[in-house]
Amino acid sequence: MKRIILVLSVFLLTANVFSQDASKAKALLDEVAQKVEGYSNIYLEFNHRIDNYDADVHQETLGSVNLKGEKYHLNYMGTEQIFDGTKTYIIIHEDEEVIIQKASNNQNETLTPSKIFSFYKKGFNYQMGELKNTKGIKIQYVKLTPIDSDSEIDNVMVGIDSRTKHIYTIIETGKNSTITTLEVRTFKTNQPISEKLFIFDEAKYRGQKNYTISEPN
Template sequence: MKPRILIVILALLAVSSATAQQPEKAKALLDEVYDKVRGYDNIFVDFKFELNNTEANVRQETRGDLTLQGEKYVLNYMGAQQLYDGDKVYTVVPENEEVTIEDKSDDPGTVSPSRMLTFYREGHNYAWDVLQNVQGRKIQYVKLTPIDSDSDIRSILLGIDVETKHIYRLIETGSNGTKTTITVNSFKTDQPLSKSLFTFDEQKFTDDGYYIIRN
């Protein structure tokens, strides 16, 4: 499971006329978001995920949550759990009673959960977009366009809470017209975490009869 929330994580998100100051203004706001995120010891995000492809008549909606501490993470999404302990990625699928163990992808095009709140810093052009009022919150959108012309992503809109500098929503439009929206329901920081949260207990799953797959 390679959630693109990211992408496709949470990635969490139309266009005003461009001026010479827009890219710099947009980048400055994203830099504020990055500095804010990097200042936390850990982050917990509860999110809603929506996928919509009108042409194919496909619509999906689900929720998930993500706990981040540095590069380590635990992601619960679509009935499965993915854990990265800093060395290996473990994907647990209870429905199939399977655990997949693999190395973290080094593909720069893959937005892993540990990068879902910072992926925008590389590989995109920026533009200042619309300002929305969401239940009294001012959400400023920044449009990201991939520099790579062969990207399967057409554009990403990042909605940023002007006051907290936290990402509120991510709207990704694919080259095939598929629109993926991730909305942050809850954003908590510096929570007390169990020391074993990012530790995978293989013996526990073996004892429970899970099939272990090593890639």
Template sequence: MFKKLFLFIGIFSLTLAVNAQNSDKAKALLEEVYAKVTSYDNIQIDFKYGLENTEANINQESSGNVTLSGENYFLDYLGAQVMSDGAKVYTIVPENEEVTIDAISEDDNNITPSKMLTFYRSGHNYAWDILQNVGGRKIQYVKLTPIDSNTEIQSILLGIDMGTKHIYKLIQTGKNSTKTTITVNSFKTNQALSSTLFTFNAKKYEDEGYYIIRN
């Protein structure tokens, strides 16, 4: 009986040690990704977005692009543009001829485009996951499990291109079985950007007859 107990304790301890090593390895890889993305002046990403929920018979796909530079970003998605100059967020909807302006709160914990490549650094437990070969590229997945049990997110899989240390894919699974997938089609860095890309010109839209909502 004691031998079985000691064997169980030994296996349990070994499992904990292996899990800790895998967690440390996963976190170290994400730190490499963070160091890489923060070394660029700007990043341009073309992406594919997928939303799937088999229970609700939902299966949607769309595409978009985003330009990131520090806290500034310009997102073009589903016929609308969302831009931020680091202080405010401007949502421009040409179809409705409407612009909504929102101030950025320091307490805002929502994942914005400017946080998409860095959000994983806190608030999660980490686990080393599968390695895939995608067109000759080695994609290593890291599983993130939120520490906050009240979140609607069950887990996130981040696929890292081991050659470039760039994020290739994000797969988020919700507690309601909804799966959200973002796949990076192209990842460009240090591009020549317009000096006014992240500057909102209110007069331009007022002259075009847009209704501007300031929250």
């Protein structure tokens, strides 16, 4: 009986420690999200890297994005993406083409501009990770593990600048061994930008530039 009580006590103590750790991890992510919500807009320059060592795939690209609430204007890999809150306009200059898409409800998407500061809120378990010193910056990592066992994501590591409480890096590891890393190089807030930045000018691309515009059903 004493042995059973001892094992039960250790189990309850361990469960309590894990619960406190999860609460601490989520509280830190909430602090980051609340701080971001206080900005009228955000400008990011970032490095986006995809690695799969089994398949010998290594790809690295620089990009930039303006964010205002859920709206964004992204420049990445020679294309522009404008999300006006309802639709995404993908402008492929090389092909002189614009593809219009409705907003996605895919919960498995994490590294998208609209969800970068909020994706953690649904579908994940939380755990505090390591505190690392990167380029003289103290980065506190939080590990997110999908609740859905069928998710294509194995885990997501969110690195947070301990001083500014801004996201420094997001590292997503897929179950197919693909590692997708987003590293923030520049973080600016409350910039003087025009609302037109988040509006697709159809007359400009259909008329002046004569781009092909398609909107799949």
